[in-house]
Amino acid sequence: EAGVVQSPRYKIIEKKQPVAFWCNPISGHNTLYWYRQNLGQGPELLIRYENEEAVDDSQLPKDRFSAERLKGVDSTLKIQPAELGDSAVYLCASVSGGSDTQYFGPGTRLTVL
Amino acid sequence: QKEVEQDPGPLSVPEGAIVSLNCTYSNSAFQYFMWYRQYSRKGPELLMYTYSSGNKEDGRFTAQVDKSSKYISLFIRDSQPSDSATYLCATKTSYDKVIFGPGTSLSVIP
Numbered sequence: 178e179a180g181v182v183q184s185p186r187y188k189i190i191e192k193k194q195p196v197a198f199w200c201n202p203i204s205g206h207n208t209l210y211w212y213r214q215n216l217g218q219g220p221e222l223l224i225r226y227e228n229e230e231a232v233d234d235s236q237l238p239k240d241r242f243s244a245e246r247l248k249g250v251d252s253t254l255k256i257q258p259a260e261l262g263d264s265a266v267y268l269c270a271s272v273s274g275g276s277d278t279q280y281f282g283p284g285t286r287l288t289v290l
Numbered sequence: 291q292k293e294v295e296q297d298p299g300p301l302s303v304p305e306g307a308i309v310s311l312n313c314t315y316s317n318s319a320f321q322y323f324m325w326y327r328q329y330s331r332k333g334p335e336l337l338m339y340t341y342s343s344g345n346k347e348d349g350r351f352t353a354q355v356d357k358s359s360k361y362i363s364l365f366i367r368d369s370q371p372s373d374s375a376t377y378l379c380a381t382k383t384s385y386d387k388v389i390f391g392p393g394t395s396l397s398v399i400p
Binding site: 181217218219220221222225233268270277278279280281282283284286 | 294298322331332333334335336339378380382387388390391392393
């Protein structure tokens with residue numbers, strides 16, 4: 178079974194530029210999470226989807242961050258414009274219905290210069 | 291005060307040692323407790339999951355929860371170099387999001 182796929186793995190951009198991250202969860206997993214992990218910290222939730230519905234986006238900085246999961250499968254997280262403080266690893270995780278086990282992708286390491 | 295706290299380490303032990311990793315939390319409503327392992331440049335992977343006080347064992351790993359003290363521990367017996375990673379404790383209520391600690395970096399030296 179393929180795991181959670183994320184791309185790109187690494188991204189370097191200049192501040193004020195836009196950037197997008199893509200996640201393909203494990204097949205059949207209805208719940209999808211986006212997390213941000215700063216250096217030396219644990220992951221912090223940005224948004225949670227149940228199928229195509231964002232059920233918890235309270236931690237998403239909506240002035241510059243947006244996310245979508247149009248068909249309830251893969252998802253995109255976008256930052257526009259990026260700031261220096263956005264440098265972090267962006268992790269995607271998915272969960273099968275009825276389970277609490279989150280399966281994480283390898284993350285996208287973003288560096289904003 | 292952060293909701294979940296861990297000593298960040300780094301912790302360095304010789305191969306074969308018993309490792310003790312500890313975590314404290316502040317919210318007595320937390321009911322579920324997890325330990326994740328994260329290798330460098332990888333996503334976290336679930337190691338242990340428990341929802342009650344006491345011990346849960348899985349091979350060389352034992353998770354211990356003391357709800358009265360709000361204290362979570364992970365013990366690794368016969369530690370191996372392949373155990374070198376960052377260990378994240380995490381907790382949640384029955385309906386809320388998972389809260390992760392900052393992680394403890396462990397190195398097992400051959």
